[in-house]
Amino acid sequence: MRAPVRRRISERLAGAARVVTARDVSRQSWDLIRCGVTTISWTRGSLWSAWGPPGSGKSTLTLQIAAEAARALGCGVAIASLEESPGPPMARRLALAGLTHAEDCRIHLRPSLDDLIAEARAGSVIVVDSLGVGVLTAEDLRGLILAGSPMVLAVLHVTKSGDYKGSTSIIHEVEVEIVVREGGGWESRKNRLGEHVSGQIRGVGVAGDQSEETEVTPC
Numbered sequence: 001m002r003a004p005v006r007r008r009i010s011e012r013l014a015g016a017a018r019v020v021t022a023r024d025v026s027r028q029s030w031d032l033i034r035c036g037v038t039t040i041s042w043t044r045g046s047l048w049s050a051w052g053p054p055g056s057g058k059s060t061l062t063l064q065i066a067a068e069a070a071r072a073l074g075c076g077v078a079i080a081s082l083e084e085s086p087g088p089p090m091a092r093r094l095a096l097a098g099l100t101h102a103e104d105c106r107i108h109l110r111p112s113l114d115d116l117i118a119e120a121r122a123g124s125v126i127v128v129d130s131l132g133v134g135v136l137t138a139e140d141l142r143g144l145i146l147a148g149s150p151m152v153l154a155v156l157h158v159t160k161s162g163d164y165k166g167s168t169s170i171i172h173e174v175e176v177e178i179v180v181r182e183g184g185g186w187e188s189r190k191n192r193l194g195e196h197v198s199g200q201i202r203g204v205g206v207a208g209d210q211s212e213e214t215e216v217t218p219c
Contacts, residue, residue, distance in 0.1 A: 040176065041194025042069065044150040047141055047173060049131075051156035051164040052180030057204035059129050061178065061186060062153045063097035064202055066125045067105075069151050076104035078119035080111050080128045080136075096203040113140060120147035130155040131170065138169040 048065070050058045063079070070077045077099065084090060086107065091100070099105045106124075108115055113136065119126055126144055128136060131154045144152050154174075157165040164171065171177055177190035184204030188196045 040065075040188065040191070040197060042151070042176070043193060044073075045145050046151055046175040046193060047145060048151065048153040048176045048178065049156055049164075049170055049174045050153065050178040050180055050186075051158055052186075053158050053162075053182055056180040056182050057184040057186075057201040058155055058178075058180040060093045060096055060184075060204055061180060061201045062127050062129065062155055063093050063099065066127050066151065066153055067097040067099050067102075070104075070125045073123075073125070073150055075150065076106065076119075076122070076124040077102070078116070078124040078126045079105070079107045080116055080126065081107055081109050082128070083130060085109065116144055117147050120144040120149035120152075123148055123150065125149065125151045126153070128152070128154045130157055132157045132165050138167065138173040141170070142173055 050062050052058045066077050094100050126149050141152050141154055159165050175192045176188060178186055179189045180186045184201040187198035
């Protein structure tokens, strides 16, 4: 039996492309997302990635960033959980992000691309965790922005050599690339939206405990 042909996201979003003027760009607002005791510049329609070793807190950080953006915009958060089922670890990350009682936070277990397009069209901030275990591509993630999502964040894994796992296209595509280290420290390796910053993930300490936030230094 022949496998179904996968339609490109550009075909799914036919007619969604738009043109903006130079005046639109010059008037675009640049907001700040609070991450621990630091802030990161961001704007609507931005694509982010976070990667680091297992247990470093990259999923926790992406949820915290998504929650802050959603609160600022007054929109929902959609989490595409491609490798984890609901359980204590997920519940703890949601609590650290302040999403435990958020009715507009929806968790999709192994969703289809069409499910995420629907969330994007509803204006949700979208978290994809993680990109390496699904069939989503950098083009798909950018397509979710085109469909209406104000922010898309993708969690990536690392290889044994310590680099990110997967196609280099995602790193070229994102506006902000965050590298997370063991113990919860993080830094922006790439940031088209502002200055490079570093910090400590809220609630993630060296031993994985509920430690206080550490001081932030510019990169």
